[in-house]
Amino acid sequence: QVQLVQSGAEVKKPGASLKVSCKTSEYTFTDYYMHWVRQAPGQGLEWMGWINPSSGGTNYAQRFQGRVSMTRDTSIGTAYMELSRLSSDDTAVYFCARDTSPRGTAFDIWGQGTLVTVSS
Amino acid sequence: EIVLTQSPGTLSLSPGERATLSCRASQSVSSSYLAWYQQKPGQAPRLLIYRASSRATGVPDRFSGSGSGTDFTLTVSRLEPEDFAVYFCQQYDSSPYTFGQGTKLEIK
Numbered sequence: 001q002v003q004l005v006q007s008g009a010e011v012k013k014p015g016a017s018l019k020v021s022c023k024t025s026e027y028t029f030t031d032y033y034m035h036w037v038r039q040a041p042g043q044g045l046e047w048m049g050w051i052n053p054s055s056g057g058t059n060y061a062q063r064f065q066g067r068v069s070m071t072r073d074t075s076i077g078t079a080y081m082e083l084s085r086l087s088s089d090d091t092a093v094y095f096c097a098r099d100t101s102p103r104g105t106a107f108d109i110w111g112q113g114t115l116v117t118v119s120s
Numbered sequence: 121e122i123v124l125t126q127s128p129g130t131l132s133l134s135p136g137e138r139a140t141l142s143c144r145a146s147q148s149v150s151s152s153y154l155a156w157y158q159q160k161p162g163q164a165p166r167l168l169i170y171r172a173s174s175r176a177t178g179v180p181d182r183f184s185g186s187g188s189g190t191d192f193t194l195t196v197s198r199l200e201p202e203d204f205a206v207y208f209c210q211q212y213d214s215s216p217y218t219f220g221q222g223t224k225l226e227i228k
Contacts, residue, residue: 035217044208044219044220044221044222045157045165045208045210045219046219047210047216047217047218047219059215061215061216062216063216095164095165097164097165099212102212102215103151103153103212103213104212105170105171105174105176106155106167106170106171106176106210106212107155107157107165107167107210108167108170108176108177110164110165110166111164112164113164
């Protein structure tokens with residue numbers, strides 16, 4: 001069935017960078033946008049941005065501009081989210097989620113989440 | 121940025137009862153680009169409703185969404201034990217897409 005499988009949990013030091021992968025299966029990777037959403041412990045959901053896997057075009061939330069980069073490898077149907085200059089405030093579960101378009105049918109399939117802990 | 125405010129914060133009900141969850145936007149959400157998600161502990165969110173009132177694939181018909189403009193509602197007609205979870209609304213009309221803070225639906 002349609003799946004998004006994310007890379008495993010990570011522990012990072014403040015100031016380091018993070019790269020999370022999201023491997024897709026059982027659908028055409030370039031037909032759906034990929035969004036990234038994070039959730040701090042016990043908190044709500046925060047949208048970080050999207051990538052259009054077909055064109056490589058991106059749209060980032062302003063608060064992450066300059067610190068986030070979303071890329072993709074169409075040959076293996078995988079999306080990536082890289083976040084730099086990490087601080088303890090970036091400790092969260094990071095999710096990828098697909099959508100048909102920026103104003104499509106919302107996020108119908110989600111990855112299982114990747115727990116990122118930022119600690120010295 | 122569109123701010124979404126959900127109410128109540130916690131809703132205590134019994135199985136078989138009707139649940140009504142509210143989501144209010146700080147400005148109009150055009151074309152009803154409003155979604156509802158259910159999240160259980162340790163799991164990713166699950167899409168329930170998109171475009172304010174369209175049920176996602178596989179979602180039971182006891183879940184329904186309504187509303188337009190700035191006021192939206194998720195209704196669960198008869199609560200089943202598996203419905204007790206946290207529910208988030210989300211607008212995807214304008215960037216940054218934003219989520220409400222969530223309503224926890226707990227067993228009374």
